[in-house]
Amino acid sequence: MSIIRVALDVPVNTLFDYLLPDDEVTRGDVGARVRVPFGKNALTGVIMEVIPHPLVPTRRLRAASHVLRDIPPLPKNVLDLFRFCSEYYHHPLGEVVMNGLPTRLRSNKPFIEESHTDFQYRLTPTGQSTDLSAIPVRSVVKRRLLARLKEQDAISMTETREVSSRAVGAIKEFMASGWVEEILVPPGGSRLFEESAGLPVLTPAQQSAVNAIAAKTSEFNAWLLHGVTGSGKTEVYLRLISLLLRQGRQTLVLVPEINLTPQLEASFRTRFPSIRMVSLHSALNASERAVGWLQAQQAEAQLILGTRLAVFTPLPKLGLIIVDEEHDASFKQQEGLRYSARDVAVFRAKQANVPVILGSATPSLESYYAALSGRYTMLRLPFRAAKNASLPVVRYIDTRKAKSEDGLMAPVIAALERCLALNQQSLVFINRRGYAPVLLCKSCGWSAACHRCASRLVVHLREKQMRCHHCGHREAVPNACPECGDQDIAPFGHGTQRVAATLEERFPDARIMRIDRDSTRRKDAWQQMLKDIQEKRVDILVGTQIMAKGHDFPNLALVAILNSDASLYSTDFRASERLFAQLMQVAGRAGRAGIEGEVLIQTEFAGHPLYHALQKQDYDALARTLLEERRTAGFPPFVYQALLRAEAPEISATLSFLKSAAAVAQAPEEVEVFDPVPAQMSRLKGMERACLLAQSASRKKLQTFLAGWRSRLDALPSRKVRWTLDVDPLEF
Numbered sequence: 047m048s049i050i051r052v053a054l055d056v057p058v059n060t061l062f063d064y065l066l067p068d069d070e071v072t073r074g075d076v077g078a079r080v081r082v083p084f085g086k087n088a089l090t091g092v093i094m095e096v097i098p099h100p101l102v103p104t105r106r107l108r109a110a111s112h113v114l115r116d117i118p119p120l121p122k123n124v125l126d127l128f129r130f131c132s133e134y135y136h137h138p139l140g141e142v143v144m145n146g147l148p149t150r151l152r153s154n155k156p157f158i159e160e161s162h163t164d165f166q167y168r169l170t171p172t173g174q175s176t177d178l179s180a181i182p183v184r185s186v187v188k189r190r191l192l193a194r195l196k197e198q199d200a201i202s203m204t205e206t207r208e209v210s211s212r213a214v215g216a217i218k219e220f221m222a223s224g225w226v227e228e229i230l231v232p233p234g235g236s237r238l239f240e241e242s243a244g245l246p247v248l249t250p251a252q253q254s255a256v257n258a259i260a261a262k263t264s265e266f267n268a269w270l271l272h273g274v275t276g277s278g279k280t281e282v283y284l285r286l287i288s289l290l291l292r293q294g295r296q297t298l299v300l301v302p303e304i305n306l307t308p309q310l311e312a313s314f315r316t317r318f319p320s321i322r323m324v325s326l327h328s329a330l331n332a333s334e335r336a337v338g339w340l341q342a343q344q345a346e347a348q349l350i351l352g353t354r355l356a357v358f359t360p361l362p363k364l365g366l367i368i369v370d371e372e373h374d375a376s377f378k379q380q381e382g383l384r385y386s387a388r389d390v391a392v393f394r395a396k397q398a399n400v401p402v403i404l405g406s407a408t409p410s411l412e413s414y415y416a417a418l419s420g421r422y423t424m425l426r427l428p429f430r431a432a433k434n435a436s437l438p439v440v441r442y443i444d445t446r447k448a449k450s451e452d453g454l455m456a457p458v459i460a461a462l463e464r465c466l467a468l469n470q471q472s473l474v475f476i477n478r479r480g481y482a483p484v485l486l487c488k489s490c491g492w493s494a495a496c497h498r499c500a501s502r503l504v505v506h507l508r509e510k511q512m513r514c515h516h517c518g519h520r521e522a523v524p525n526a527c528p529e530c531g532d533q534d535i536a537p538f539g540h541g542t543q544r545v546a547a548t549l550e551e552r553f554p555d556a557r558i559m560r561i562d563r564d565s566t567r568r569k570d571a572w573q574q575m576l577k578d579i580q581e582k583r584v585d586i587l588v589g590t591q592i593m594a595k596g597h598d599f600p601n602l603a604l605v606a607i608l609n610s611d612a613s614l615y616s617t618d619f620r621a622s623e624r625l626f627a628q629l630m631q632v633a634g635r636a637g638r639a640g641i642e643g644e645v646l647i648q649t650e651f652a653g654h655p656l657y658h659a660l661q662k663q664d665y666d667a668l669a670r671t672l673l674e675e676r677r678t679a680g681f682p683p684f685v686y687q688a689l690l691r692a693e694a695p696e697i698s699a700t701l702s703f704l705k706s707a708a709a710v711a712q713a714p715e716e717v718e719v720f721d722p723v724p725a726q727m728s729r730l731k732g733m734e735r736a737c738l739l740a741q742s743a744s745r746k747k748l749q750t751f752l753a754g755w756r757s758r759l760d761a762l763p764s765r766k767v768r769w770t771l772d773v774d775p776l777e778f
């Protein structure tokens with residue numbers, strides 16, 4: 047008998063031991079999925095270890111049902127990556143492992159059951175020795191199919207259908223009689239790598255970035271590609287991917303959001319028409335995702351483009367990792383295993399001894415500081431790449447000096463008018479969806495609030511609803527104030543719907559498009575919208591932060607930014623960094639291809655240092671100022687933090703849990719544990735939330751402390767309290 051140690055998706059930080067007879071499991075099954083009994087249920091897990099000679103009394107152990115060998119086991123380096131994440135994020139290993147697998151592979155069904163076009167069919171030895179004459183002459187389809195199978199190594203489902211529509215049934219029958227077996231498409235397909243012709247001549251900056259990285263493709267280096275918006279980072283990626291393709295190695299490209307994949311996917315596709323590229327993101331259905339994942343695992347896909355979860359994909363020939371828009375907060379998962387895909391990518395590159403490129407026009411201060419201090423290598427693209435394209439001119443419009451026309455100042459209206467006349471596109475940026483962020487009673491001051499969250503309800507006028515953007519709660523807009531009965535209640539402030547409505551009224555002939563989470567929710571909606579923008583079927587875009595992400599809109603001449611002042615004086619120490627990155631990114635959409643770009647910002651605080659840096663498009667100046675502030679105040683990246691988050695229906699339960707947590711902290715001198723404080727969203731979905739911060743100037747000391755603390759936390763009574771540890775938190 048052997049003991050197998052299995053990772054299961056249960057919130058306990060341990061592996062589970064099961065027995066299997068020696069002829070049913072070998073060391074080669076480490077990394078394979080396995081079915082095991084768990085309580086009264088059966089679960090699918092992953093074998094992390096096989097111990098041939100049981101060292102412990104085996105009587106108490108249950109037997110595993112069977113090992114799933116439908117796909118090759120997870121390779122050791124991926125299992126090691128999971129172990130690293132479990133240790134670093136202090137999260138149960140079983141949950142980390144199962145979180146890293148595509149849903150389809152977590153389920154009970156063997157994967158291969160599903161006939162998919164990516165499987166092929168070939169004759170077994172029995173089938174090969176079966177003569178055509180074994181099939182009656184009248185079974186035309188079967189005879190043709192067998193003949194075809196004898197001619198060809200293996201045939202796909204599509205090819206089977208070409209034989210006859212009934213051939214699919216015949217294949218099944220052949221399989222039942224043991225003549226045919228189903229196989230995965232063999233790796234390393236015969237397609238040759240081709241590159242489309244007519245590449246642009248690299249700018250000197252692009253060229254030296256490519257040269258620097260190309261000279262070191264066989265060793266770990268973290269490259270911070272700091273290129274201003276429109277500097278042609280994509281072209282740098284493309285050249286390096288091409289190099290890696292010629293070396294027969296895989297490239298993993300991580301992007302912050304699914305919204306970004308279509309454009310990048312299209313440019314990869316155009317450049318490398320013949321390679322196998324897979325895209326791994328949450329909009330795929332479970333089977334598509336599993337098939338893509340499998341092609342990556344078989345080294346059949348050479349280019350893997352995905353959102354944060356793709357960082358866990360097995361890649362036997364990994365040669366390069368690219369993290370595009372590395373500053374983006376969505377690389378951090380905000381529930382369950384709270385990992386940062388960017389940081390895991392850097393670890394993974396180190397593990398595989400390959401380069402990792404972190405690309406951004408506005409690097410995170412963590413990465414920027416790492417580059418300043420020599421841990422990463424900075425590569426700069428200081429100018430725009432396209433001919434005649436220069437960075438846009440930024441101007442401020444003082445909102446205190448004149449009245450606005452429903453949120454839009456006169457110079458903005460005039461600029462929009464000019465763009466319309468010139469047939470150029472413009473973008474009005476307002477980072478708030480819905481019609482108005484508040485519904486207010488003018489006589490008693492009441493405002494509509496969510497009863498489950500510490501937040502106001504946002505008015506969505508089109509839908510005649512008020513919605514909570516945190517928990518999704520919806521209710522009808524009341525006719526009168528529920529407090530005083532007065533009918534003088536009105537939406538206050540501006541959101542995308544309201545701005546779009548104002549513009550529609552002001553410019554009745556303009557084609558106006560609203561781009562926010564509501565309007566892009568429907569599948570494929572965003573792709574269609576991108577096409578409409580590219581093909582100039584839109585004049586004015588009204589959009590939220592979706593617009594701040596890496597898109598290339600060549601016809602966009604004007605960007606107007608409304609309502610960005612709110613984050614200037616936030617208590618969150620990361621607010622300035624985030625606001626600056628967002629505004630630089632949005633501003634960077636203007637004037638990318640020869641059209642002169644203009645950016646207008648409506649503000650009360652035109653003199654603020656952040657706006658000053660923005661006007662000069664001087665990321666470095668602001669980054670250095672912010673870093674200096676952080677050094678003085680003792681914030682990351684000068685300290686390392688971990689946050690213990692807790693929530694319960696009653697605030698007293700939350701706080702008493704955190705107090706006991708602090709009591710068992712036993713922090714060493716180098717680690718500071720603060721008092722419990724309310725979370726930024728102090729109430730969410732009916733739960734009262736608070737947190738406890740631990741920090742240290744030494745990452746190692748913090749890690750050692752967390753390991754001990756975590757096990758003491760597990761032992762605390764925590765009835766009705768949900769808690770998690772968040773290492774390197776981005777939000778409080």
Ligand code: ADP
Nearest residue numbers: 246247248249275276277278279280281431432
């Ligand atoms: P970034 O991602 O750095 O903001 P992009 O990669 O989107 O910039 O490139 C901006 C624009 O510049 C694109 O339209 C691209 O086709 C163009 N471009 C990139 N490199 C060159 C080059 N070497 N010569 C001419 N145009 C280029």
Ligand code: ZN
Nearest residue numbers: 487490527530
């Ligand atoms: Zn009232």
Ligand code: ZN
Nearest residue numbers: 496499514517
């Ligand atoms: Zn709510």
